[in-house]
Amino acid sequence: MAFALRNQNDSEVAPMADMNVTPLVDVMLVLLIVFMVAAPLMAVGVPVDLPKVAAKQLNEQKPPIAVSIDAEGNFFIDQKAVTSESLFDELNAATENDKERRIHVRGDKNVTYGKVIEAMGKINASGFTKVALVSEAPAPSAPSPR
Structure with missing residues (x-):
């Protein structure tokens, strides 16, 4: 907000x-909110009555395959123990050769970095x-007493 200080003796007012x-900013914020609310409503297409089909869904969501590495460096696919050499074949069998299937690599925090990279390299x-x-999210901490 702008204002000018004047002396009492000045007879001429500049x-x-x-x-x-400030009013300009207020108006612009109101316009911004109006457009943010109205924009999703304008994106809706023409209402149509879609036909019913007996086809299955295109995005069939299968659960991801978990490749785990324990603290000793042993590999597991879901809960089945596999060797490092057979990881490739067992992974193809578990996913039924579906290369678009999601793979989650779970490494123990005490396993060496090289073992995790070895597993990711074989999967790739x-x-x-x-x-x-996959990592574990930290537990929320309790508020400290004051």
Whole structure:
């Protein structure tokens, strides 16, 4: 907000040259909110009555395959123990050769970094592209007493 300080003795009042932008900002914020609320309503298409079909869904969501590495460096597919050499074949069998299946790699926090990279390398060499590392989220901390 702009204002000018004047002396009591000044007989001539100089016009204020500063523009008050507070009302402009208020109006712009209201317009922004109106457009944010109205934009999703304008994106809706023409209402149509869609036909019923007996086809199955295109995105069949299968649960991800878990590849685990325990503290000793042993590999597991879900709960089945596998060797490092047979990881490729067992993974293809578990996913039924579906290369679009999600793979979750779960490594023990005490296992060496090289074992986790070895597992990810074998999974990548198998042709799987949807590979994710799984970690545990920290427990929410209790508020401290004051």
